[in-house]
Amino acid sequence: MSWLEQDKSQNFHVRFRFGGTKFRRSLRTKIRSKAESRLLRLDENIRLVESGRLQIPGGSDVATFLLSDGKLNGSVRAHSGMDLGTLFDEFLGALREGALEETTLSCIKTHRRHFERILGASCKIEQLSVERLQYYVTKRSKEPGQRGKKVGKCTIRKEIGTLGMIWQWAKDNRHIKGVFPKKGIRFPKEQEKPPFQTWREIVKQIEVSNLNDNQEAELWDCLFLTLSEIDEVLEYVKELARYPFMYPMVATAAYTGARRSELFRSLITDIGETSMVLRERKRMRGKRSFRRVPLAPKLKQILDDWFAEHPGGTFTFCKIQDGEPVGLNADDARGYFRRTFDTGPWKSIPGWHCFRHSFVSNCAMRGVDQRMIDSWVGHQTDEMRRRYRHLFPDSEVAAIQSVFN
Numbered sequence: 001m002s003w004l005e006q007d008k009s010q011n012f013h014v015r016f017r018f019g020g021t022k023f024r025r026s027l028r029t030k031i032r033s034k035a036e037s038r039l040l041r042l043d044e045n046i047r048l049v050e051s052g053r054l055q056i057p058g059g060s061d062v063a064t065f066l067l068s069d070g071k072l073n074g075s076v077r078a079h080s081g082m083d084l085g086t087l088f089d090e091f092l093g094a095l096r097e098g099a100l101e102e103t104t105l106s107c108i109k110t111h112r113r114h115f116e117r118i119l120g121a122s123c124k125i126e127q128l129s130v131e132r133l134q135y136y137v138t139k140r141s142k143e144p145g146q147r148g149k150k151v152g153k154c155t156i157r158k159e160i161g162t163l164g165m166i167w168q169w170a171k172d173n174r175h176i177k178g179v180f181p182k183k184g185i186r187f188p189k190e191q192e193k194p195p196f197q198t199w200r201e202i203v204k205q206i207e208v209s210n211l212n213d214n215q216e217a218e219l220w221d222c223l224f225l226t227l228s229e230i231d232e233v234l235e236y237v238k239e240l241a242r243y244p245f246m247y248p249m250v251a252t253a254a255y256t257g258a259r260r261s262e263l264f265r266s267l268i269t270d271i272g273e274t275s276m277v278l279r280e281r282k283r284m285r286g287k288r289s290f291r292r293v294p295l296a297p298k299l300k301q302i303l304d305d306w307f308a309e310h311p312g313g314t315f316t317f318c319k320i321q322d323g324e325p326v327g328l329n330a331d332d333a334r335g336y337f338r339r340t341f342d343t344g345p346w347k348s349i350p351g352w353h354c355f356r357h358s359f360v361s362n363c364a365m366r367g368v369d370q371r372m373i374d375s376w377v378g379h380q381t382d383e384m385r386r387r388y389r390h391l392f393p394d395s396e397v398a399a400i401q402s403v404f405n
Contacts, residue, residue, distance in 0.1 A: 002042055004035050013093060014039055014067075018046055022097050023063045026089040042066055063094070082176060084128075085121030088112045090175060091166045103261065103330055111162040114140065125167075125176050130184045133160065141188040147214035153187045160185065196224040196361045196388050199348075220350050224361035224388075230254045233346055241340050245317045245328075248306035250340075252276075252316075253352055255299040257359030257377040260352035264328035266316035271295075271303055280378060293376050361388045 002016030005024075012027045012035035027035050045066045048054035056065050082090075092108070100108075118139050119132065137156055145151040160182060167180040197205075202219045205211075211219070225233060234254065238247045249263055258266075262278045270277040272295070280289045295303075303316075311318060313325035319332065328336075333352065341349050356377065363373050370385070 002039055002046070004039055011089075013089075014042060016042060016046070016063075016066075018049075018062060018066065021062075024093040024095070025063050025067060026086070026093050027067075028086070028089075038067065082125045082170075083121065084115060084119060084123045084125065087125055087166060087170055087175070088116075091169055094169075094173070101261070107158075108162055108166075111159045114159060115163060125170075128181060130181045133163075133181060133185055136160075137185055137187060147217055148212075149214075150188070153190045156187060192386070194219070194222050195386070196357050197222050198226060199223060199229060217350070220348050223348070223350065223354050223357070225254075225349075225354065225358040227362055230355075230358060230362075233349070236344065236346060237340060240344070243319070243336055243340070244309065245306070245319065246336060246340050248302050249317045250355065251299055251302045253355035254358060255296045256293045257356045258293070259356060259378075260333050261330065263352070264315070264317060264330070264333050267314050268307070268310070268316050269314070271307075271316065273300075278378075291375065291378055357388075364388045 010030045164180045170176045265279045311325040315327035318325040
C-alpha cells in the first residue's frame with residue numbers, strides 16, 4: 001500500500017509499507033503527474049519483490065532500491081551533492097511512525113527553519129565546515145530571544161546537536177561521508193541561572209529593585225513553593241479549578257517532580273500502591289526509558305479519589321472530547337494551567353516546571369540524599385543541581401564540621 005502526500009512547499013512525498021515497516025521518502029518534485037508515475041512504478045517494484053522476480057541486494061537501503069526501479073546495485077552510494085534541505089527531508093522521511101515524540105519532531109522542524117534561513121536550504125553538505133557552522137552560531141547569538149535577551153548558548157547548542165544527530169544518521173545510511181565538523185565551534189557566553197528562591201525572597205527583591213517586566217519574569221522562573229504553600233495551592237485548585245483532572249495532576253507534579261510531558265504520558269496502570277512509574281521522553285537504545293518514584297500517602301489518597309470518578313480510558317489524566325475520554329497533549333497542559341492560575345493569588349507561578357523545582361528544593365531542605373533526588377527526578381545537570389544546592393544547609397554544616405572539628 002502506497003500513497004502520495006504534499007508538504008507546505010508543495011513537494012510530493014510518498015508513503016508506503018514494506019516488510020512490516022513504514023517508509024516516507026521525498027520524490028523531489030512538485031509536479032503531480034511525475035509523482036503519480038513514480039508511485040505506480042514503486043507499486044510495481046514492490047509486487048516484483050514480493051513475487052520473487054526482483055531481489056533487493058544485501059546492504060541496500062530498501063526504500064531507495066524500490067524507488068530506483070530496482071536498478072540500484074549494491075549498497076547505497078553517498079550523495080556527494082546532497083544539500084541541507086534534502087538532508088532534513090531524507091531524515092524525516094525515513095522516520096518510522098511514533099519513532100519520536102511530537103514535541104521532539106516540532107523542535108527538529110523549528111531547528112531546520114533556522115538552519116535553512118541562515119545557511120540556505122540549498123547549502124551543500126560537503127561545504128559545511130567549522131567556519132560555516134561558526135557563522136551560524138554567531139548569527140543566531142545576535143538574534144532576539146526570550147524576554148528581551150539574545151538567543152542563548154543552550155538553545156544554539158541544541159540546534160547544532162540536532163544537525164549533528166541528523167548528520168550521523170545520514171552517515172550511517174551512507175548518504176554522506178565524513179565527521180560532523182563541530183570541533184572548535186565557540187558558543188556565546190551566558191550567565192548561569194539564579195538559584196531557586198521562595199515566594200517571599202522574590203517579592204522582597206522586586207520591592208527593593210527597579211526591575212522591568214522581563215527581569216521580574218526571570219525571577220519568578222526561579223520560584224519554588226514551600227510545603228505549606230503547596231498545600232495552599234492544592235486547596236485552591238481543588239476548590240476553584242474548572243477541570244476535574246487538574247487537582248490530581250497538579251498534586252502529582254508537586255509530590256513527584258514529574259515533568260509536564262510525563263504527566264500527560266502517564267497511564268492508569270503506572271500507578272501502584274506505593275510507587276508510580278514515570279515514562280520519560282528520552283529513549284535508550286530505541287526503547288523508552290522509565291523511572292520509579294515513591295508515592296506520598298497524600299498523593300495516593302488524591303489519586304484514589306480521582307480514579308473513583310475517572311471518566312475512563314487508559315490515561316491517568318484525560319479530558320472529554322466528543323463524548324470520549326482522550327489524553328492530553330503539550331498545548332492542553334499549557335492551556336489548562338494558564339486558565340487555572342492566570343487569575344487569583346497564584347498567578348505568578350510560571351508553569352508546570354515550578355512544581356518540579358519545588359519538589360527537588362523541598363527534598364533538599366529536608367536533607368534527602370542528592371543521589372536519591374537524582375533518581376526520582378531523572379538525569380540532571382550540575383548547573384541544575386547548583387540551583388538548589390544552597391538548600392542543604394544542615395548537611396553542609398555537618399560535612400564541614402566532620403572535617404575541621
